[in-house]
Amino acid sequence: xxxxxxxxxxxVEALRLAELGTPHGTVILANHQTAGKGRLGRTWHSPANxxxxxSLILTQKPHRSCLSWIPLTTGVAVAExxxxxANLSVSLKWPNDIVLGNKKLGGxxxxxxxxxxxxxxxxxxxxxxxxWEKEHFPGALKNTATSLAIEAQHQIDRRVLFTTLLSxxxxxxxxxxxxxxxxxxxxxxxxxxxIGRHVHVQLxxxxxxxxxxxxxxxxxxxxxxxxxxxVYSQAQKPSVITIRAGDVIHVR
Ligand code: BTN
Numbered sequence: 167x168x169x170x171x172x173x174x175x176x177x178v179e180a181l182r183l184a185e186l187g188t189p190h191g192t193v194i195l196a197n198h199q200t201a202g203k204g205r206l207g208r209t210w211h212s213p214a215n216x217x218x219x220x221s222l223i224l225t226q227k228p229h230r231s232c233l234s235w236i237p238l239t240t241g242v243a244v245a246e247x248x249x250x251x252a253n254l255s256v257s258l259k260w261p262n263d264i265v266l267g268n269k270k271l272g273g274x275x276x277x278x279x280x281x282x283x284x285x286x287x288x289x290x291x292x293x294x295x296x297x298w299e300k301e302h303f304p305g306a307l308k309n310t311a312t313s314l315a316i317e318a319q320h321q322i323d324r325r326v327l328f329t330t331l332l333s334x335x336x337x338x339x340x341x342x343x344x345x346x347x348x349x350x351x352x353x354x355x356x357x358x359x360x361i362g363r364h365v366h367v368q369l370x371x372x373x374x375x376x377x378x379x380x381x382x383x384x385x386x387x388x389x390x391x392x393x394x395x396x397v398y399s400q401a402q403k404p405s406v407i408t409i410r411a412g413d414v415i416h417v418r
Pocket of ligand 1: 174175176177178199201202203204205206208210218219220221263272273274275291292293294
């Protein structure tokens with residue numbers, strides 16, 4: 167494990183270390199990130215002394231059919247750790263936002279490098295808002311984000327949360343490496359706040375889909391029953407659209 171007082175981003179450090187041949191399971195932890203990264207090129211606000219910022223290097227490759235489950239499995243591990251260490255029940259907004267009510271508590275960013283000695287690697291970056299106080303949130307996050315301390319109404323010990331997270335990550339990656347997808351799928355689905363909701367999905371292509379989220383498929387994909395729109399007449403409308411990547415808004 168590498169613990170830093172301050173880095174640009176633990177994912178950037180982890181990518182650099184993976185390229186140097188750092189072994190599977192190594193964790194990079196930081197107290198402060200000066201350029202924390204979120205999904206879709208966003209910034210991840212990372213003040214000092216208050217939240218959890220960690221990245222895990224994976225070089226042991228799960229079976230091909232399980233690869234898309236890496237971020238979702240991480241979401242399950244984060245949810246379990248929060249449940250155990252902070253006694254709060256959280257849910258997962260597809261693909262892997264950690265939410266409480268409809269406010270975001272944490273997120274996961276997976277990246278990989280093609281350089282370095284290992285034939286395969288994935289960097290799993292995890293950010294959890296732990297003891298962040300509302301008055302310190304940047305304006306844009308005040309209504310959309312929360313922290314464990316706000317929800318629990320007391321400070322949470324970051325060390326306890328981190329050690330619990332490491333053990334849940336280990337257990338859940340073992341399930342992934344042994345291709346135990348059905349148990350992972352049920353752990354994920356039971357915490358999903360997206361299934362059963364009307365959603366608006368923004369795809370990377372710029373296309374949007376509105377519909378009803380019905381399930382998570384065996385490859386971690388979101389299955390949506392599309393609303394009748396100008397694109398489809400009622401007769402042509404496919405009953406299920408499979409979404410592998412996108413940004414989801416819960417409409418109602
Ligand atoms: C998201 O947009 O939901 C993903 C956020 C991921 C943030 C974490 S914090 C630790 C790691 N280092 C980063 O720069 N990003 C991830």
